[in-house]
Structures are given as structure tokens and as C-alpha cells.
Amino acid sequence: MSGLNASLGYFVSAAIFAALVRTLLKKWPRLIFMLEFASSFMLVACLLEVQTIVDVGEWAGGLGPDVTLTVRFVVLLTHGIICGSASGNPTLVVLKFLQREATTLPTLLAVAAQFLGAHLALLVALYYWSLELTDMHMIKNLMARECSSSLLVSLVQGFFTECVCTLIFHLVLLNLRRRSALIRVPLIAVLLTFLSHTARGYTSAYMSPSLSYGLTFHCPGFTFTDYALVYWLGSLTGMILALFLYMGHIPRIFSKNLLYSQKTRQKTRVPKGDKAEKKKQ
Secondary structure, three states, X not given: OHHHHHHHHHHHHHHHHHHHHHHHHOOOHXXXXXXXXXXXXXXXXXXXXXXXXXXXXXXXXXXXXXXXXXXXXXXXXXXXXXHOOOOOOHHHHHHHHHOXXXXXXXXXXXXXXXXXXXXXXXXXXXXXXXXXXXXXXHHHHHHHHHOOOOOOOOHHHHHHHHHHHHHHHHHHHHHHOOOOHHHHHXXXXXXXXXXXXXXXXXXXXXXXXXXXXXXXXXXXXOOHHHHXXXXXXXXXXXXXXXXXXXXXXXXXXXXXXXXXXXXXXXXXXXXXXXHHHHHHO
């Protein structure tokens, strides 16, 4: 349990950092894109430690899969509560851009901030492991330079896995976006945990270019291009397909709806109360 106590302190520190950045940036609206920096930092820093518990704790610390799944879910739930709309995920930022909900400069700044936060989180994690506070971290420090890649299949299978998982994630997210945070955040945390566990033997379903950069790109076994093909292109392709299936077109690219007619869209968006009033008239 000492390993989990040390990890808990690490998780709390990352969460406090993200919360402080969010609080401070309320005074400077022009730097609001830095929320993505804090969000990405917290997510990558925490999931690097979760990955340590999975890789080392399950066989060296006697921690079962139920513990690791619970820890991952709690981390994702806490991240959603603290960071709110700042996802730390470049695909979600690009999604808003493709929906014409964001302009070019804020999108570029947000994506750059996300990768910067992921890189800083990796450096902090490496330093944290080097302290060797527990036996688990001592083993992880020895394995740091020879970490096992999360890509356990061929590039084609990996691309397909990331694409499908990202497609499912964004379709669910698009359908939940109008729900309250009390409903949306726990459901998204459950979905992310489920997809990650299901794809554990394939790519671990990161579904985020900045997250995969922080967790996988530094591991040997594949080239930078290989990782980018699977984790970046796969995630972006899945996001674009989800948006196309949800809306019938990509607003930023073309306005004509290729899947749904105007009548179908109107019927699906008319509230029940409006239908009842029309019948009375």
C-alpha cells in the first residue's frame, strides 16, 4: 500500500497544479488557451503513473486489475471535474475548429499548449521516478529507458484500433454535449476506462495525440513516424468520421449535407413540446 500512498500524493499534486492554473487564468482571459496546458499536464502526468501501476504494480506490488481500473477511472473522473471544458485532447480542439466553433489561431495555440503540457508531464514523471520513493518506482526507474510500447500489434491493426475507439468516443461525446456535467463527466470517464481496458492488448486506446505523445512516443520499438501514423492519424481519422456521421458533413470543409436530408434533421431536432403545440393548432 505504500506504493499507492506515494502515487496518491503524486496524483493530488498534479490535480492541485491544474486547479491553481485554472483559478489564476480567470484573471487573464487572453491566456485562456493555457487551460489546455494544465489539463494536458494533469492527464499525462497522472496516466503515466497509472501506467506504472499497471506495468509494475500488478506483478511487483500485488495490485490486481481491479485496483488499476479503479485508479484509472478515478483519475479520469477527477480530471473531468477539475479541468471542465479544457480536455487536454487535440482531437477535441480540432473538432471545434471543424465545427466552426473556434478560429485558427486559438486552435493552434491550444494544440501547442497541450503538447507542451504533455512534454513537461513526461519530464516531471521521469524526475519523480528517479527519486525511487517506493520499490515500484525503483523498478520503473530502471525500466524507464526500456519502457514497453503500448503498440502491441501491426501498424494497420493499431491504426484501425485507434480509429474505431476514437470514433466511438466522439460519437458518444457529441450526443452527450448538451447534457449536464453531472451526467456527462462520469459517463465519459466510464467510457474512456472501458475503451482503454478493452484495447489494452492492442494500442491502449489513448484517442489523444498529446496523451499518446507523453505515454508512448519515447518508448523504443517503433519510429516516430510509426507512432504518428497510429496514434495521431488514427485518432484524427476517427474524430473526422464521427463528426461526419453525426452531422452528415464537415462544416469547415463543405456545407452540403451528404447523409441527412433537411427534413430528417428538423424532425430529429424538434422538441416534443413543440410537436404537441403544432397538433393543437
